[in-house]
Amino acid sequence: MAEKAKAKAKTGSRSKTGGQPEYVQLLTPEGDRVEHPEYSVSFTDDELRSLYRDLVTVRRLDAEATALQRQGELGLWAGLLGQEAAQVGAGRALRPQDMAFPTYREHGVLYTRGIDPIMPFGLFRGVDQGAWDPNEFKFNMYTIVIGAQTLHAAGYAMGIQNDGAVGDDNGEAVIAFFGDGASSQGDVNESMVFAAAYNSPIVFFCQNNQYAISEPVARQTRVPLYQRAQGFGFPGIRVDGNDVLAVYAVTKAAMDNARRGNGPTMIEAYTYRMAPHTTSDDPTRYRQSAEVEEWKAKDPIARLGAYLNNQGLADETFLADVEKQAGVEAVSLRERVLSLPNPAPESMFDHVYAGGSHHLDAQRAEFVAYEATFEGGAH
């Protein structure tokens, strides 16, 4: 049955992946460029180098965040180690007018949108809950409740359509990120129903990192996730999520397709979460280190590095500079995280309502008066 579904789905895939269904790949784990009948990229040497720089930088910033959490400076961190190519590839494929709806892990997408990487740190440090304007950055706030953002994305896409902002190469499109675990949520399935019903300009980008905390993807699905799209009535495609070139190509094609008015696509970026689910997690309880080792060999950064090296595009000076600059960004990030101000306690009463509330004003006044009784004293 799975075979039949595969034959029907417009996958355009070819590479065999060791018992797994096929996926689009343009760069092998060894760093060899392979051709694909439908997907290609034509990056300049500089662009290839800057892709590499992004991959290295987001990994370096992620490591810094993990260290900050270990040192007690963040309450939690949801790392992206291993998923750099999926995120950088997808993020770089977006146009400025496109809108992204992230989960809580899309720090790499955020970075490639040109957003200051410190933006989500308020949430993880516990000084705010996002606090940025999604419309200013074309990047919604992080959503922790699994899958909820996919509906917001579908609704935003409906708005684009109603505004007549689709139909040509300059149209707008939406990308909704979610995980393999999230694919089980009603919200995610409903968002696909809505997107299909209105043929909305949206790309569903699932990072299948093989786990939802401890649960392997097999608990969520019996068919490869991308094949679900077919049942909703739009194409699904699996891409090697550790191949930044392929992710870019597939995402760009899907986004362009959407912006031209041709409706949704689901992309399954097949990747692996190399780190714990979050800093609170202990993966040794549920997965074997051999599996992790196996995926290490498919590292997204190493393969682009190997390719650049083979092509003579990356010499020692370049590589050293990439490392150095990433380090500089990480140090700057660290310093700025450490100086994020704690919120003033009474500010917790702000912004509950756009139109205010006299009830809450009174409660706030009571709170301020109460706090004042501790002035100078121990509290």
Next chain:
Amino acid sequence: MAAETLTLAKALNNGLRKAMEDDPKVVLMGEDIGKLGGVFRITDGLQKDFGENRVIDTPLAESGIVGTAIGLAIRGYRPVVEIQFDGFVYPAYDQIVSQLAKMHYRSRGKLKLPVVIRIPFGGGIGAVEHHSESPEAYFAHTAGLKVVSCSNPADAYWMIQEAIASDDPIVFMEPKRRYYEKASVDLSVKPGSLFTSAVLREGSDATIVAYGPMVKVALESAAAAEEDGRSIEVIDMRSLSPVDYAPIFASVRKTGRLVVVHEASKNLGIGAEVSARVTEECFYSLEAPVQRVTGYDIPYPASRVEEEFLPDLDRVLDAVDKSFGW
């Protein structure tokens, strides 16, 4: 006899194990409850001992978990559902409020729904949003659901067993910030009645009523008040719906002053109901209006200000002072 020092988490684990041993129809369901033992390890080791059919790692879908638990219950099972964190129960809200709560009534008693929904709740652990909420009033407001909350390891051990034994759906609120606090638990104890409040400390000048994570704060406040020469009675509600009012009324008739404490917001919280009932039943005994010490009427705030949001000893003592100053 068989007393052991256990954390609240381990006491729940023992209680679940006992219930599973006693009744093969008891099944556990939830996200990451198998190999991982749940993110709080409440089900640690249970899948290993009872198998994957009785400790069920579910797909990631709360509506699905509770909805299928209902189906299993119709089939004769006694499902115990774990919701990973308070803030993730809402996708299951329809299944809990419109389905689970109403089926016994709709079937005119022909269908029993012995489903337990365990929810680690409350704040104070420095978590990111959706991990620190207190949604108990939503459920207590719903006819057909019973809502209970344990505050200590000894109660946790027998209360979870009684909840599982109940033929009614029970929302079982677990004070997550107390999970790793220890106390002596008598494992041979016969379960008490689930829907009873307990006087944990006797006193004559004022009464503090609390439940779940705030019981400890209430007890500490009472101890501190004693130093000021005030004798405070502390009552652990344990059951939020139905409420066992008799000990509360008796206490208020004795002390004349009542302070109700909970983390949940004030507006239409459990404290509002307790206050109304005490006012109705003990009006002439009250020396002062009932005081409520609660979370504020805002979304649970960022963790760096949660200390200011959460009721603590100072705020409880302040409310006690207000009561005396009336």
